[in-house]
Amino acid sequence: MPRPRPFARVRFARGRAVTLWCEDAIAGLPLRLPRQGVDVVVTSPPYNRKVAYSTYSDDRPRSEYLAWIGQLRDAVDTVLSPAGSFFLNVGASPSDPWLPMDVAREVGRTFVLQNVLHWVKSIAIDRSAAGRSSGLDHDLGLGHYRPVGSDRYVHGAHEYVYHFSRRGDVPLDRLAIGVPYQDKSNVARWRGAGGGLRCRGNTWFLPYPTIRYRARDRPHPATFPPELPEWCLRLHGRGRVRLAVDPFVGIGSSAVAAVRLNVPFVGFDVDPDYLAVAVERVRAERTGRRSPVTRRPAGRTRRAGSTSASASG
Numbered sequence: 671m672p673r674p675r676p677f678a679r680v681r682f683a684r685g686r687a688v689t690l691w692c693e694d695a696i697a698g699l700p701l702r703l704p705r706q707g708v709d710v711v712v713t714s715p716p717y718n719r720k721v722a723y724s725t726y727s728d729d730r731p732r733s734e735y736l737a738w739i740g741q742l743r744d745a746v747d748t749v750l751s752p753a754g755s756f757f758l759n760v761g762a763s764p765s766d767p768w769l770p771m772d773v774a775r776e777v778g779r780t781f782v783l784q785n786v787l788h789w790v791k792s793i794a795i796d797r798s799a800a801g802r803s804s805g806l807d808h809d810l811g812l813g814h815y816r817p818v819g820s821d822r823y824v825h826g827a828h829e830y831v832y833h834f835s836r837r838g839d840v841p842l843d844r845l846a847i848g849v850p851y852q853d854k855s856n857v858a859r860w861r862g863a864g865g866g867l868r869c870r871g872n873t874w875f876l877p878y879p880t881i882r883y884r885a886r887d888r889p890h891p892a893t894f895p896p897e898l899p900e901w902c903l904r905l906h907g908r909g910r911v912r913l914a915v916d917p918f919v920g921i922g923s924s925a926v927a928a929v930r931l932n933v934p935f936v937g938f939d940v941d942p943d944y945l946a947v948a949v950e951r952v953r954a955e956r957t958g959r960r961s962p963v964t965r966r967p968a969g970r971t972r973r974a975g976s977t978s979a980s981a982s983g
């Protein structure tokens with residue numbers, strides 16, 4: 671029988687590559703990857719929220735969907751290394767706030783929930799709360815804002831990133847995504863400990879990059895920005911990632927993150943059109959030729975009421 675071939679393999683450094691498989695991830699993970707050979711799994715599965723993917727149907731009975739998440743958990747269990755991290759991004763809809771927690775419960779039957787991170791897509795900061803030292807002279811609304819068409823709900827500005835591990839004791843490189851101390855008078859005191867940086871905590875403000883043409887610049891209904899998987903990889907400890915995997919790679923945001931960090935990477939998706947875009951983004955990242963779908967968020971500052979954006983998952 672001929673050896674199965676990946677959809678694409680893009681080499682980006684000596685001995686390092688992004689390998690993309692066009693197949694069902696649950697079947698593919700144990701087939702294509704070394705047993706317990708993956709240090710970080712970082713992914714955003716479909717959330718069963720009727721998102722219009724080209725190939726996958728995102729509208730199943732809840733019990734069937736959760737059973738499928740259980741199969742994903744078991745597939746990850748076969749490939750995750752003993753000290754590995756499994757970062758799982760899931761978002762809710764206003765009318766279904768339990769969904770991410772139901773998913774986390776299902777995965778938690780095997781793995782320990784080590785951290786709960788909040789991916790904040792937009793935030794309002796009042797000048798008075800920011801304090802005088804911030805230099806702000808007006809209230810800020812940052813990130814993309816999609817108004818909710820209901821008087822029952824506030825708009826959803828965040829998603830969860832559940833960090834699972836086998837025993838809940840994976841040491842993290844918190845300062846790899848650290849933030850400078852606000853109070854400069856303390857910097858000297860803290861410099862020895864963290865080079866003037868403190869832990870970022872579990873609220874990660876990462877707005878979508880501003881795009882001009884949706885179909886050209888982000889041709890997928892539910893992406894996360896590459897910075898999200900990038901921060902997950904950094905937090906796990908860049909030097910301890912021999913292989914990173916995204917079972918639902920979509921248009922390759924996590925693959926782009928892996929190239930940025932020089933980490934070997936394997937991704938899966940059932941949709942060849944998404945994978946073709948992923949290849950294009952990885953190539954652009956490798957050559958430093960940033961396409962609109964790969965560039966980092968510009969300035970990261972937008973006023974409230976700015977353009978809407980896709981939800982992940």
Ligand SMILES: C[S@@+](CC[C@H](N)C(=O)[O-])C[C@H]1O[C@@H](n2cnc3c(N)ncnc32)[C@H](O)[C@@H]1O
Pocket residue numbers: 693694695696713714715716717723725726890892893894895917918919920921922923924938939940941944982983
């Ligand atoms: C939430 S999206 C991931 C988007 C990705 N994080 C990005 O930024 O581009 C989920 C993806 O899972 C894919 N998918 C659905 N079922 C799958 C399966 N059984 N195996 C692999 N991929 C699947 C869909 O085609 C979709 O692209």
